[in-house]
Amino acid sequence: MRRNQVAVVGAAETTELGVIPNMSQLQLHADAALNAIADAELKLSDIDGFATAVETPQQVCHYLGITPTWVDGTSVGGCSFMLHVRHAAAAIEAGLCKTVLITHAESGKSMIGKLPRSIPADSLQGQFEAPFGVYGPPSMFPIPVLRFMKTYGITHEQLASVAVVQREWAAKNPRAMMKDPITVADVLNSRMIAYPFRLLQCCLVTDGGGALILTSADRAKDFPRKPVYIMGTGESVETPMVSQMETFNSSRAFKVAGPLAFKEAGIAHKDVDHLMIYDAFAHLPLFGLGDLGFMPYEETGKFIADGNTRPGGKLPLNTNGGGLSYMHSGMYGMYALQESVRQMRGIAPAQVAKAKISVCHGVGGMFAASGTIVFTNER
Amino acid sequence: MAEPQRARPKPTPETQHFWEGTKAGELRLQRCDACAHVYFPPRPFCPSCASRKVSIFKASGKGFLYSYVINHRPAAPGFTPPYAIAVVELDEGPRMMSNIIDSPQTPEALELDMKLEVAFQKLDDNITLPVFRPAKG
Numbered sequence: 280m281r282r283n284q285v286a287v288v289g290a291a292e293t294t295e296l297g298v299i300p301n302m303s304q305l306q307l308h309a310d311a312a313l314n315a316i317a318d319a320e321l322k323l324s325d326i327d328g329f330a331t332a333v334e335t336p337q338q339v340c341h342y343l344g345i346t347p348t349w350v351d352g353t354s355v356g357g358c359s360f361m362l363h364v365r366h367a368a369a370a371i372e373a374g375l376c377k378t379v380l381i382t383h384a385e386s387g388k389s390m391i392g393k394l395p396r397s398i399p400a401d402s403l404q405g406q407f408e409a410p411f412g413v414y415g416p417p418s419m420f421p422i423p424v425l426r427f428m429k430t431y432g433i434t435h436e437q438l439a440s441v442a443v444v445q446r447e448w449a450a451k452n453p454r455a456m457m458k459d460p461i462t463v464a465d466v467l468n469s470r471m472i473a474y475p476f477r478l479l480q481c482c483l484v485t486d487g488g489g490a491l492i493l494t495s496a497d498r499a500k501d502f503p504r505k506p507v508y509i510m511g512t513g514e515s516v517e518t519p520m521v522s523q524m525e526t527f528n529s530s531r532a533f534k535v536a537g538p539l540a541f542k543e544a545g546i547a548h549k550d551v552d553h554l555m556i557y558d559a560f561a562h563l564p565l566f567g568l569g570d571l572g573f574m575p576y577e578e579t580g581k582f583i584a585d586g587n588t589r590p591g592g593k594l595p596l597n598t599n600g601g602g603l604s605y606m607h608s609g610m611y612g613m614y615a616l617q618e619s620v621r622q623m624r625g626i627a628p629a630q631v632a633k634a635k636i637s638v639c640h641g642v643g644g645m646f647a648a649s650g651t652i653v654f655t656n657e658r
Numbered sequence: 659m660a661e662p663q664r665a666r667p668k669p670t671p672e673t674q675h676f677w678e679g680t681k682a683g684e685l686r687l688q689r690c691d692a693c694a695h696v697y698f699p700p701r702p703f704c705p706s707c708a709s710r711k712v713s714i715f716k717a718s719g720k721g722f723l724y725s726y727v728i729n730h731r732p733a734a735p736g737f738t739p740p741y742a743i744a745v746v747e748l749d750e751g752p753r754m755m756s757n758i759i760d761s762p763q764t765p766e767a768l769e770l771d772m773k774l775e776v777a778f779q780k781l782d783d784n785i786t787l788p789v790f791r792p793a794k795g
Contacts, residue, residue, distance in 0.1 A: 398665075406667035406677075407699050408755045410787055412743050414734035418727060422745060426725035429770050474728035474740070474765060522745045522755035523699070527725050 282544055283658045285368040286499035286506035289319025289492030290620040293384065296606045297456055299486040303392030307384030307488040308339050315380065315490035320503050326492075328376030330367060332359035332383065332610065333394060339382055349376035355516060356643025357557060357610040359383075360491070361536075361650025364616065365512035367493050377494060383613035384488025408520055416559065420645050421476045423527030424562045428475070430528045430576070433565065435475060437580030439466035441561040442479045442603050444589045449600025451590065451629035456483050457604040480561035482607035489613040491620070496658060507623040510636070511544025511653035513537060519647045530642070532649035533570035537640060540651035541571070544636075548573050552634035553622045554594055555615040557641045558601040564588070567640050571651070595631045598622065612641040616652065623656040664736030666785055673700045675714050680786040685717045685776045687750055698752035719776035720793065721748040728763055746774055746790050760791040 291314035293299070293307050302310065308331065316323060323344055330351035331339050340347055351366045353359055360383055367379040386393045398405045413419045427433065443463055449455035461479060469478040499506035515535035518524060525531050541547075548571075556567035564583060569576035573594070582588070588596035599605040599618040606614060619639040621627040637654045669677040676699075679686035689696045690704035691711040703710045726744040733739040742763045747753045759777060761767050773793035780786045 400666060400668035401670050403673075403699050405665065406669065406673055409665035409734075410667050410781075410785075411755045411757050412664075412729060412734040412737045412741055413755070414729070414732055414737075417732070418729045418734070418743060421727050422743065423725055424727075425770060471728075471730045471740075473730060473743075476727070520699075520755075522753060527745075 280369055280372065280512060280543060282510045283508040283655065284496050285371050285493055285509045286496045287491055287509070287620050287654070288494050288499050288502040288504060288506060289315040289321065289490070290617055291315040291318045291490055292614070292617055293488040296454055296487040297485050298388050299386070300389045300391070302386070302486070304384055304386040305334065305338065305342055305392055307386060307486065308334060308382045309343055311384055311488035311490040312343055312380060312382050315492050318504065319492045321378065321492065325378050326380045328367060328370060328379035330363035330379065330381045332363070333385070345380070347376065349379070355648035357559065358612045358641025358643035358648055358650040359610065360612045360616055361639065361641040361652050362514045364491065364493065364509060364652050365514055365650060368509045368512060371493060371495055377498070379493045380490060381493070382488065382490045383610055385608035385610055386486050387608035388484050388486045404520055408522060416645065417472045417476070417481055419521050420560045421473050421562065422521050423524065423646070424475055426527035427562060427565070431579070432577060433580040435467065436463050437584045438475070438480065438561050438565070439463045440584040441558070441564055442466050444583060444586070445558065445597050445601040445603045447589050448598050448629055449604035452600050452605060453628060455600040455605045456485055457600070476560060479603070482559045482602035482611065483604070485606045485608050487606055487608045489617045491616060505624050505656060507620050508655050508658055509652065510655040511540040511542070511546070513539025513543070513651040514649065516648045517646060519644055521645045524646055528576070529570050530566050530646045530649065532646060533566060533640070533642070536649040536651045537571035540638070540653050544653035546636060546653060550636050551594070551638050553598065553619065553631045553637040554596045555619050555637070555639040556596060557611055557615055558597055558603055559607065559611060559642065561603065563642060564596060571638070571640060590629060598627060598629045598631065612643065612650070615639050615641060619652070619654050623654050662735035664781065665734065666781060672702055676700050677785060679716070680778055680788050683778055685719045685788050686714050687717045687748070687752060688712050688714055696750045696752060698754055718749050721746045721774050721790070723758070723768060723770055723772045723774055724753055725770065726758070726768060728765070742768055744790065754788070757789045758791065759789050
């Protein structure tokens with residue numbers, strides 16, 4: 280795909296984030312969509328392309344009153360929205376539609392109108408993983424961690440520092456769920472969830488949503504907000520079974536999606552001013568830094584523990600506070616994208632000065648899927 | 659009220675041989691007749707070279723502890739926390755999720771790379787699960 284041909288011209292989260300007991304999941308989609316429409320100063324009737332995950336496109340389109348000529352229901356977990364951005368950019372370039380709305384919402388905490396997630400007993404996961412006691416992401420996502428730590432000499436303290444640094448970012452963000460400072464000792468003394476991970480190394484569980492509006496770069500200049508261009512994109516999938524990953528020393532999906540996006544954008548790692556790595560759990564930034572090629576895996580833990588990703592550090596990472604401290608409704612990818620867009624617009628609560636290139640890397644369905652978007656505010 | 663039950667696998671035509679194997683006290687894997695790739699979970703073709711000529715064989719049941727978590731909460735129905743959810747790398751190459759028996763469920767007792775051997779845990783007349791214990795000697 281050619282770089283900088285498509286831009287984000289509307290971006291918004293739900294009016295509230297956190298605990299929203301007065302809205303169903305479907306209404307959260309609508310709330311985010313209406314906020315994004317207002318942000319772009321468009322009408323719903325201007326939308327001719329639509330993408331969402333978990334909820335079906337037909338469900339959300341009908342609820343909103345949209346008649347699209349292009350839809351994408353790719354649903355590969357929390358990074359689905361990175362894939363939607365990639366697919367939407369291709370669709371706009373191909374002339375299949377002009378103005379795409381992407382929505383995410385999840386009543387992850389209040390569970391109102393939330394679709395059930397179940398594992399059929401005759402699926403491969405139901406036969407070869409569920410019988411051994413996996414029960415939701417906290418028991419599955421961290422399964423590779425001990426191997427990763429042993430292979431690369433990563434310490435428990437380094438993994439705890441991921442949560443500490445992200446809380447520093449969250450403290451600067453009025454909309455972050457958790458803002459009080461924490462120490463490595465606080466993390467290592469918090470309640471055990473699934474060894475080696477404790478409570479403060481696991482994502483929050485909240486309600487919320489977000490929406491993006493994309494159009495061609497040529498049209499984008501006529502919109503009220505500063506356009507944020509899609510500079511590069513990548514995607515891949517590996518396996519829905521964490522036990523069947525090729526290796527626990529890296530993620531194959533990360534290693535495909537990340538370099539694809541960098542190559543398409545034509546950038547080197549030193550060009551990255553701002554970085555988002557979907558952090559459902561504390562090990563993901565380490566996998567991301569290694570798999571995206573920022574540094575050897577052995578150095579990832581020390582890099583974060585030494586403060587290189589904290590406010591004022593040389594590689595600002597997860598500047599909204601991340602899934603660990605900002606919010607995590609179940610599919611966090613949309614919120615990572617929102618923060619990248621805010622940073623590129625120059626309006627983030629913890630704004631990185633003069634940031635021109637933002638890399639936003641997502642993971643989905645444990646390590647099942649991945650999507651990477653490179654944004655820029657210069658064409 | 660009945661105790662909540664552990665999730666029970668329901669075999670499909672492609673996995674039937676595996677679950678018949680565990681019932682008979684055998685851990686069965688598949689090997690490609692064309693490229694010799696050994697793979698898991700079961701399917702009637704080779705995921706490496708796409709050949710449909712594959713054979714079922716009895717694996718050694720030996721392997722080592724590749725990685726694990728010790729789950730505290732939330733616990734799956736039928737499990738008493740803390741319990742380890744392990745991934746075992748078999749000597750034949752494939753990895754599988756399982757549980758570790760005859761061992762304390764602690765980081766001290768569960769060392770990565772420790773040698774393991776298969777054991778069989780009968781759930782009911784239809785399903786026997788492959789689990790692993792520290793290898794003797």
